Amino acid sequence: MFVYVIRRIGLALLSVWGVATIVFLMSKLIPGDPARVAAGRFASAGQVEQVRHAMGLDQSLLAQYGRYLVDAATGDLGSSAYTHQGVTSDLATALPNTVQLVFAGMLITVLVAVPLGVVAAVSQGRPADVAARLILVLAGGVPIFWLAIMLRWTLGFLFGWFPLSGTNGVGLAPPDVTGFTVLDSLLFGNLANVLDSFAHLVLPAFALSVPFIATLARNVRSNMITALHSDYIDFAISKGASRRRVVVRHALRSALGSTLTIFGMQFGWMVSASVLVEAVFSIPGIGSYMYKAIVNNDTFAVLGAVLVVGLVFIVSSVVVDLLQMLLDPRVRTDHLRAA
Amino acid sequence: MRRATKRALLAVLGVTPALALSSCGLSAPTANGAAGTKAETIVAAGQASLETLDPLQSSNADNDIFIDPVYDRLVGFDADSKMIPKLATAWEFNADATAVTLTLRPGVTFHSGNPFTAADVTYTLDRAKRVASGSASFIPSYASSKVVDDTHVTISFTQPSVSFLAGLSYLYIVDAKLVRANEGSDHAQQWLATHDAGSGPYTLKGYKANQEVSLARYATYWGKEERRPENLVLRMINESSLLRDELLTGNVDLGWGLAALDVKQLNGQAGLEGYSMPSTRVTLGLMNTQGEVTGDPRVREAIQLAYDYEGHVKTALQGSGEIARSVVPRGMDCVYEGPAPTHDAARAKRLLGEAGATGKTVTIAYDPAVPEFKLAGTLLENGLREIGLTVQVKTATFPQYMQMISTAATTPDIAIAWDFAPYPDAGAVLDRTWNSRAIGQTNGARYDNKEVDRLLKAASTAKDPAAACTAYESVQKRILDDRAALYIAWPTVNGARNGKVAKLPYTPTSPTFDAGQLMLAK
Secondary structure, three states: OHHHHHHHHHHHHHHHHHHHHHHHHHHHHOOOOHHHHHHOOOOOHHHHHHHHHHOOOOOOHHHHHHHHHHHHHOOOOOEOOOOOOEHHHHHHHHHHHHHHHHHHHHHHHHHHHHHHHHHHHHOOOOHHHHHHHHHHHHHHHOOHHHHHHHHHHHHHHHOOOOOOOOOOOOOOOOOOOOOOHHHHHHHHOOHHHHHHHHHHHHHHHHHHHHHHHHHHHHHHHHHHHHHHOOHHHHHHHHOOOOHHHHHHHHHHHHHHHHHHHHHHHHHHHHHHHHHHHHHHHOOOOHHHHHHHHHHOOOHHHHHHHHHHHHHHHHHHHHHHHHHHHHHOHHHHHHHHHHO | OHHHHHHHHHHHHOOOHHHHHHHHOOOOOOOOOOOOOHHHEEEEEEOOOOOOOOHHHOOOOOOHHHHOOOOEEOEEEOOOOOEEEOOEEEEEEOOOOOEEEEEEOOOOEOOOOOEOOHHHHHHHHHHHHHHOOHHHHHOOOEEEEEEEEOOEEEEEEOOOOOOHHHHHHHOEEOOHHHHHHOOOOOOOHHHHOOOOOOOOOEEEEEEEOOOEEEEEEOOOOOOOOOOOOOEEEEEEOOOHHHHHHHHHOOOOOEEEOOOHHHHHHHOOHHHOEEEEEEOOEEEEEEEOOOOOOOOOHHHHHHHHHHOOHHHHHHHHOOOOEEEOOOOOOOOOOOOOOOOOOOOOHHHHHHHHHHOOOOOOEEEEEEOOOOHHHHHHHHHHHHHHHHHOOEEEEEEOOHHHHHHHOOOOOOOOOEEEEEEEOOOOOHHHHHHHHHOHHHEOOOEOOOOOOHHHHHHHHHHHHOOOHHHHHHHHHHHHHHHHHOOOEEEEEEEEEEEEEOOOEOOOOOOOOOOOOOHHHOOEOO
């Protein structure tokens, strides 16, 4: 098992290096001069050259690549040509907003999708199943951007139940400790801050989760139907197990194996999709940071942001693999045999 | 009844902090921002970037609105574009205009409590030179500076330059003692990104990158004004419809950068009043004067005649602007106004025929992320097709455009772009965009006119402002005569404010407005 874990982590590191290299090469293909961006639109030729030298952009491509890899390995992702700050610190500011939003979105997804999928499977072919499937089709087809605007307009603007934008109300931002506003509010220990941070998260997280609920619930439903028609379920029923026990302990447990894989992938997809929600609710997350970096040809910022998003995908994939191995004896046996 | 139901529902949901505060009897905390009485707080929001508070990057990072209230400049400009004293109260050039001696305002203290002296000016100037980005580009001829005494400093230039003083209007003075202590290895760029080292009318209370700056009135500011609110919150909201809704719900007192349509909708609603101010930019169609097709002045004139200027103001600007009559932004000194450009397709076709350019291909470039450019691109494309030119569109972000104009082969025939005036000095704008020295850098028209170069040089060293002005006007006339650009529009800056906020003064050194000048109406 230890060998498998080491091998899996090694593969993940190799993937990270691959992503870093591809992104570095691609960033060099983007037209535009990063030194000009850093020096400013009004800068003279001399000033642009001075900045180019300071940024190390006058070195050979190989030297730049080597320096980038060495620095990245020590957590230094270079300086942004636009913000003139370290990309690592820029990302440390932007990433918590996105991660918090994605975590909240995933929580809503699980809380809604799993019960919905189970109910639909258990009531297969009956009105509850039809209703659930109809809801899932609608949820799966609705564009996140549109839904976010509608939620903001109705629940935020017309009814005034939720804040319209940002991560905190005026004067209610907690002291910045972790960057996660809800967590920081809890640490600050003021209920007003906690409620404010939470209220600012509800609509964006819900808007983000809806299409993912559809995917996950459908997956749970189909896996549950397969499980409920298995021999071991018939055996459990014949042994007199209660309906609740059969569904929750036997069928759901078995069905959640592949659902976990989808769920892990959804984490990465949600990070990508969050850019739309962040734009609608004016949340300064990694999506808006990356967009601005690309538009401004901010090479190091693009590299850093893509690398971090790539890392999120890779880490979530590793975690899912390990979790599956822990939870499913069949997967564990397969992996150990291969190792 | 309806209100009672709504409140009951909110209580059940328990998610609205305002209600939670009132029902639980909690007090709003002051953890990271302004939380004083609402009547003493102005919340302003709009389109901006808030990635750094380093005042040196204010021109580069579109964050002036957040910097203005915290820092002071040496000199400024009033609404009539006349230079006015700020931290420097008087100035005197030497005989050959290679140095200027500033007399500094006494009794000014930074927010840290450190007194403002000549050493702060020299440190700020030297830091700009070392970093070589942002506002450093406005003082390219800075050589060195010398402290004469606490209230006098002499600044030397690399070449005679009377216009140097105008460039200083974009340099925010930092507290040298404080910044030096936090210099690190990056000239304090990282530290200044999130810290206050200024002497302006507000001190920094809270900062959330890309979201919000909270400021508190500086009690001992030299230009004290009682109508300044005790707290000022500046928020970044880049989507116009969201900003409109925030204004209507009363969460925001003043919104800037609104779409003209939203301003029209807001006017008169919820006690809001729309406003429109001159902008510091002009929309141009820079024509490649060395291009294979556009190198012929007759073709350039035909292109000018093919454009629908009125359509631009109506559709691309939704009425918030007017047809330009110059290649520099409006409201500056020394603007030469030519005749208003007109649309005449028949004459354009004739000129094109005379030049033998009918059916030839021209490339147009613009940034599609800017709605005005996107619509202008469509108008231009239609106009050029109408007169018999084939059009090839190239979309490009600003960095990509800069890359395009770096070589003759890649420079587009026509580029739709704004020309900015960070401060109302026609010389700076003209020198950057039309001096042949800037070909391959910022001269997008590849405009090469030796007489224009000579006039620009003469104006920059003229000690007599009237003589400099005459030279600048002459330069503009030559550019218009050479038909080097479509001078399209002077856009305005739009916004809305509620009754709490006093009317905004126009400040030509602020792209939106000077937030330090925001006052309570009562």
